[in-house]
Amino acid sequence: MKGTIYLTGHAHIDLSWLWPREETIHEICPRTFSSALSLMKKYPSLKFCQSSAQVYEWMESYYPEIFEGIKKKVEEGKWEIVGGSWTEHNANIPCGESLIRQYLFGKRYFMEKFGVDVETAWLPDTFGFCWSLPQILKKCGIDCFLTYKLKWQIERMRPPIPFPYYLFWWQSPDGSKVLACHTVGSYSERLDHRYADIMMLSQIEELKRVHGIDQLLILFGLGDHGGGPTEDMIVKASELKKREGYPQIRFSTSREYLEKILSTADEEKLPTVNDELYVKTHRGTLTTEAMMKRENRRCEVLL
Numbered sequence: 627m628k629g630t631i632y633l634t635g636h637a638h639i640d641l642s643w644l645w646p647r648e649e650t651i652h653e654i655c656p657r658t659f660s661s662a663l664s665l666m667k668k669y670p671s672l673k674f675c676q677s678s679a680q681v682y683e684w685m686e687s688y689y690p691e692i693f694e695g696i697k698k699k700v701e702e703g704k705w706e707i708v709g710g711s712w713t714e715h716n717a718n719i720p721c722g723e724s725l726i727r728q729y730l731f732g733k734r735y736f737m738e739k740f741g742v743d744v745e746t747a748w749l750p751d752t753f754g755f756c757w758s759l760p761q762i763l764k765k766c767g768i769d770c771f772l773t774y775k776l777k778w779q780i781e782r783m784r785p786p787i788p789f790p791y792y793l794f795w796w797q798s799p800d801g802s803k804v805l806a807c808h809t810v811g812s813y814s815e816r817l818d819h820r821y822a823d824i825m826m827l828s829q830i831e832e833l834k835r836v837h838g839i840d841q842l843l844i845l846f847g848l849g850d851h852g853g854g855p856t857e858d859m860i861v862k863a864s865e866l867k868k869r870e871g872y873p874q875i876r877f878s879t880s881r882e883y884l885e886k887i888l889s890t891a892d893e894e895k896l897p898t899v900n901d902e903l904y905v906k907t908h909r910g911t912l913t914t915e916a917m918m919k920r921e922n923r924r925c926e927v928l929l
Contacts, residue, residue, distance in 0.1 A: 636676075655684055676707065706879040726766065729762070749772070774809050774812065795897070810833055
C-alpha cells in the first residue's frame with residue numbers, strides 16, 4: 627500500500643471542564659509538558675504540538691524550567707506551536723472583535739517569547755464556526771485551519787447527515803479562504819492498542835475514498851485532561867515504520883503535513899465550502915447558561 631501517515635504528538639487540554647483551573651495550571655500542564663520533553667529526549671524523532679498561549683504563559687509564570695525546556699525544543703523544530711490564539715476559543719458566541727483579539731494577543735505572545743509566527747488555527751474541540759472566521763483568520767496571518775467535530779451531526783429521531791469533507795477550502799462572504807483540515811480520526815488517537823495498525827489503515831483508506839489523497843495526518847496522545855503521547859505509542863509507531871507494505875510512517879509537525887496539502891491543493895481540486903460550519907450534536911452550547919452569555923456580551927461592549 628502506498629501513501630504516507632504523518633504522526634504528530636498532541637495533548638488536547640481543556641483549560642476548565644470537569645476540574646478547576648488550578649488543576650490545569652499546577653497538574654495537567656506541567657505533567658503533560660514534562661512528559662513530552664522527556665520523551666523527546668529519549669526519542670529524538672518525536673514531534674509534538676501544543677496550542678493556546680495561555681498554557682505557555684502559565685508555564686512561564688509558575689514553572690520556568692519547563693518553559694525554558696519548551697523554548698529549546700521550539701528552536702530545534704521538535705515542539706510545534708499551533709493555534710495562534712490565546713485559547714481554543716468558542717467561534718460562534720463571541721463578537722468579531724473578540725475573535726480578532728484572540729489572535730492579536732496570542733500571535734503577539736508567541737512572536738515575543740518564541741520568535742514564531744503561527745499560521746495554523748487550531749480548534750479541534752469547538753462546536754461550530756461562524757462564516758466570517760476565514761476572513762478574520764486570513765487577515766490575522768493564518769492560512770490553515772484544523773478542526774474535528776464537524777462529523778458530529780446527530781439529531782434526535784433523524785438519521786445523521788455527516789459533514790462530507792476532510793480537506794477543503796473554507797471561504798468567507800468577502801472571498802477570503804483558508805485551507806481547512808478535518809482530521810479523519812480524533813485529535814487524541816491512541817496508538818498503543820492492538821488494532822492501531824488497522825485503525826490507521828482504515829483512516830488513510832477513508833481519505834482516499836473521499837478525496838483521492840493518500841497523505842494522512844494523525845494526532846496521537848492522551849487528551850482533554852492532558853497527557854499527550856506515551857512511550858508505548860511511540861514504540862508501536864516505530865514498529866510500523868519497519869512493516870513491509872505498510873504506508874510510510876513519519877513523525878512530523880502538523881504544518882509539514884498542511885504544507886504538503888497546500889502544495890498540491892490546486893491539482894487535487896479540493897472542494898470549497900461557502901457557509902458557516904455547524905455542529906448539530908452540541909448546538910445546546912449556544913443556548914444554555916444564558917446569563918453567562920449575556921454577561922460575556924456585556925463585558926465585550928464595556929471593553
